[in-house]
Every structure is written in structure tokens, then in C-alpha cells.
Amino acid sequence: MRCIFCSAERPPSLEHIYSLAIGGTITTDRVCAGCNSILGSRVDSALNNFLPVRTRRAELGLAGNSGEPPSIFEMLLGDQKLIGPEANRIRTSLNKATGKLDHR
Ligand SMILES: [Zn+2]
Numbered sequence: 001m002r003c004i005f006c007s008a009e010r011p012p013s014l015e016h017i018y019s020l021a022i023g024g025t026i027t028t029d030r031v032c033a034g035c036n037s038i039l040g041s042r043v044d045s046a047l048n049n050f051l052p053v054r055t056r057r058a059e060l061g062l063a064g065n066s067g068e069p070p071s072i073f074e075m076l077l078g079d080q081k082l083i084g085p086e087a088n089r090i091r092t093s094l095n096k097a098t099g100k101l102d103h104r
Contacts, residue, residue, distance in 0.1 A: 003032040015039065021048040021057060021064025073101055
């Protein structure tokens with residue numbers, strides 16, 4: 001098989017035209033494994049993790065290869081710094097039991 005990206009004669013690899021993480025189901029076998037890996041790690045990853053796309057994936061429950069869709073609250077998780085004289089640090093995490101955010 002001649003790869004449509006590098007033109008090398010190599011064994012085919014199954015490439016999603018649109019990433020599985022955004023619901024893509026159309027595939028091609030005209031891409032070699034090396035080019036497929038580069039597309040996945042550089043192109044698909046950048047698109048899938050772009051905040052507006054990631055937020056929409058969370059809303060639609062699109063898991064992709066990881067098996068878990070992104071959490072709708074994940075952009076709010078982590079260490080936050082309060083503004084002003086009371087600038088103590090807080091930690092926000094998703095309580096999976098309640099589905100709500102915990103602030104400490
Ligand atoms: Zn290739």
C-alpha cells in the first residue's frame with residue numbers, strides 16, 4: 001500500500017478521517033502506521049483538546065480512544081488563587097459521588 005501522506009510502500013493502518021474523539025466513524029486504510037501516529041499525536045490531539053471542542057465533547061459524551069469523555073467541570077478543576085487581601089489558595093475537585101464541585 002502506498003501511503004497518501006509519505007508516499008512510501010508500507011503496511012496500511014486504519015486512520016479515522018475525523019477523529020474518533022469528535023465522533024468520526026469514517027476510516028481509510030491508505031495511511032501507514034507512522035503517518036497515522038503523527039496525525040494522532042499532533043493533529044487530532046490538538047483539535048480534540050482545543051477548549052471549545054473539548055467542552056462540546058464533554059456535553060455530547062464523546063469519549064474517543066481514552067474510553068472516558070472529558071468532564072464538563074475539568075476546566076474548573078485544580079488550584080485557583082483568589083484575588084484580593086484574602087488571597088488564600090483553594091483546590092477545586094469533582095466529587096464523583098455527588099457530581100458537584102468541592103472547594104477546599
Ligand atoms: Zn505514511
